[in-house]
Amino acid sequence: MIVKASVIALAAVLVSSCAGPGVDPTPEQLVIQGQRLFFEETFDGNGRTCSSCHRAEDNYSLTGATVRRLPAADPLFVAETNPDLATLEESAQLRENLLVKENLDGFEDLSRFNLRAVPSLFGLRHTVASSEGPHLGHGGDGSPGDGSLRSFSAGAVSQHFTRTLARQEGVDFRLPTEQEARALEAFMLSLSRPDELALPLPLHNVSAAAGQALFMGEAKCGTCHHNAGADVDPAILGPLGNANFNTGVERLQNTPAQLFGRPVPQPDDGRGRGPGDGTFNTPSLVEAADTGPFFHNNSISTLEEAVEFYDSVEFNTSPAATTVGQISLTTTQVQNVANFLRVVNALENIRRAESLLRSDDIVIIGSIIVGRNILILAHEELTDGLTVLTQASVSASAVEELREAARQTRACQPNVILRLVFPFSSRRRGCVANPSIERSLEHLALARAALVAE
Numbered sequence: 001m002i003v004k005a006s007v008i009a010l011a012a013v014l015v016s017s018c019a020g021p022g023v024d025p026t027p028e029q030l031v032i033q034g035q036r037l038f039f040e041e042t043f044d045g046n047g048r049t050c051s052s053c054h055r056a057e058d059n060y061s062l063t064g065a066t067v068r069r070l071p072a073a074d075p076l077f078v079a080e081t082n083p084d085l086a087t088l089e090e091s092a093q094l095r096e097n098l099l100v101k102e103n104l105d106g107f108e109d110l111s112r113f114n115l116r117a118v119p120s121l122f123g124l125r126h127t128v129a130s131s132e133g134p135h136l137g138h139g140g141d142g143s144p145g146d147g148s149l150r151s152f153s154a155g156a157v158s159q160h161f162t163r164t165l166a167r168q169e170g171v172d173f174r175l176p177t178e179q180e181a182r183a184l185e186a187f188m189l190s191l192s193r194p195d196e197l198a199l200p201l202p203l204h205n206v207s208a209a210a211g212q213a214l215f216m217g218e219a220k221c222g223t224c225h226h227n228a229g230a231d232v233d234p235a236i237l238g239p240l241g242n243a244n245f246n247t248g249v250e251r252l253q254n255t256p257a258q259l260f261g262r263p264v265p266q267p268d269d270g271r272g273r274g275p276g277d278g279t280f281n282t283p284s285l286v287e288a289a290d291t292g293p294f295f296h297n298n299s300i301s302t303l304e305e306a307v308e309f310y311d312s313v314e315f316n317t318s319p320a321a322t323t324v325g326q327i328s329l330t331t332t333q334v335q336n337v338a339n340f341l342r343v344v345n346a347l348e349n350i351r352r353a354e355s356l357l358r359s360d361d362i363v364i365i366g367s368i369i370v371g372r373n374i375l376i377l378a379h380e381e382l383t384d385g386l387t388v389l390t391q392a393s394v395s396a397s398a399v400e401e402l403r404e405a406a407r408q409t410r411a412c413q414p415n416v417i418l419r420l421v422f423p424f425s426s427r428r429r430g431c432v433a434n435p436s437i438e439r440s441l442e443h444l445a446l447a448r449a450a451l452v453a454e
Contacts, residue, residue: 009422031183033187033206034185034188035187037176038054038184038187043173043175045161045162045172046088047075049075052160053076054118056377057377059122059287059291064098076094077091077095078079079091084165085162087160087165090115090262093263098298099257102115102159104139107167114266116137116268117138119283121188121283122255122291123193123229124191126230127195127230127281128242129241130240130242131239134147138281139244139271139281140244142155149185149188150182150185151181153184153185154181157174175297186422196258199222199227200213201218204450204453205343205451205452207335210343211336211337211339214336215341217308219329219337220310220327220388221310224245224320226285228284228341228344229275229286230282230283232282241279242282244277245261245319246278246279246280246319247320248318248319249280252299256298256301259318270296278293285344288341289338290384290385290388294306295309303388304392307329308334338392339392342392343451345384346385346388346389349382350448351434352446353405356377357440357441382405383406395451398448401444401445402443405447406440408440408443409437409441
């Protein structure tokens with residue numbers, strides 16, 4: 001009873017940590033509010049939340065494994081269960097190829113739409129800065145109004161949360177208030193890594209090191225993905241920041257969605273409303289290895305195939321190739337570049353897992369850990385890191401350390417768990433050291449040392 005009372009008291013503290021009416025929230029409180037909105041708020045719509053598509057367990061994207069395990073009544077599939085929303089999605093393409101319907105040219109003619117992948121929200125902090133203003137979504141113009149991340153939430157609600165296809169504000173949904181838009185923006189930005197990388201990294205793996213040299217040189221990847229991020233190299237293309245390019249990817253034939261054909265996707269003309277300019281936004285590559293499939297329409301399944309695309313006729317005859325130059329890569333070079341991206345991704349998995357395990361969100365009272373969600377996410381980060389390395393047999397020593405770190409993290413989760421109203425709240429109360437967490441952190445440090453020299 002003492003433990004239960006302590007946890008209930010803790011819950012009261014966490015709830016009170018949010019700013020009251022008329023009080024401007026602190027940045028920390030704003031993130032907490034945005035997190036609650038992201039995972040729980042339906043905006044009086046069809047039952048969907050932001051996390052219906054941008055799943056935390058899927059790196060804030062959407063994977064086939066998740067789609068297959070969700071029940072038929074999940075709001076993601078509302079177009080299958082609500083006759084008023086039967087054409088909100090192309091449900092077969094959503095289930096098979098993870099593509100959602102976007103009315104990019106407006107809602108006046110609902111027969112005009114595109115099918116696009118659900119982009120990961122990792123790295124948003126590093127993609128909204130552009131000399132042309134914020135770039136959001138696959139086309140860089142996914143936000144209505146002023147194009148900002150705050151306005152992006154309003155566009156998402158109108159597109160995906162509506163009760164009917166009439167999309168009448170106040171009837172089919174409500175738009176986020178200014179305060180809610182601020183909070184959602186703060187939470188989404190909080191998901192980003194704090195800093196860009198500074199390449200080159202002192203990598204131990206020979207293949208990854210060779211791939212890094214190619215990335216920064218002959219393969220020209222760093223021209224558009226400076227430091228493996230989403231900005232162009234200012235020394236080559238000037239101070240553009242995050243930019244759009246026509247890489248010829250839309251010209252690919254026999255993509256999974258085309259072959260599936262229910263329906264065959266309409267041509268996607270990229271940025272701009274009817275017609276677009278054929279360009280698509282540059283994503284960050286630090287998180288690429290565990291956020292596939294790739295490109296705006298999930299047209300490429302594997303990381304190696306995504307790298308190999310830039311040695312294709314489609315790319316080498318594209319406007320982007322005119323800007324950066326044609327690219328020619330051998331099979332070995334493709335694998336080396338992919339292995340470099342796998343190592344970079346694994347290092348980011350390690351960073352995020354360490355951050356989660358050191359989080360103030362994990363509160364240990366007796367045998368109860370409050371913050372189980374944090375431990376689950378940390379374990380999933382380690383699983384992602386293991387997957388991206390083992391898929392190409394990169395760094396057996398790092399894999400061994402990550403596997404043990406994952407085992408120790410899983411051991412942190414006791415049988416009795418209490419979830420709070422704010423399971424990710426960032427207030428620490430009564431924390432004590434946990435041996436499994438400490439051992440997991442030790443193995444994470446060893447895994448990093450196996451990948452990169454300190």
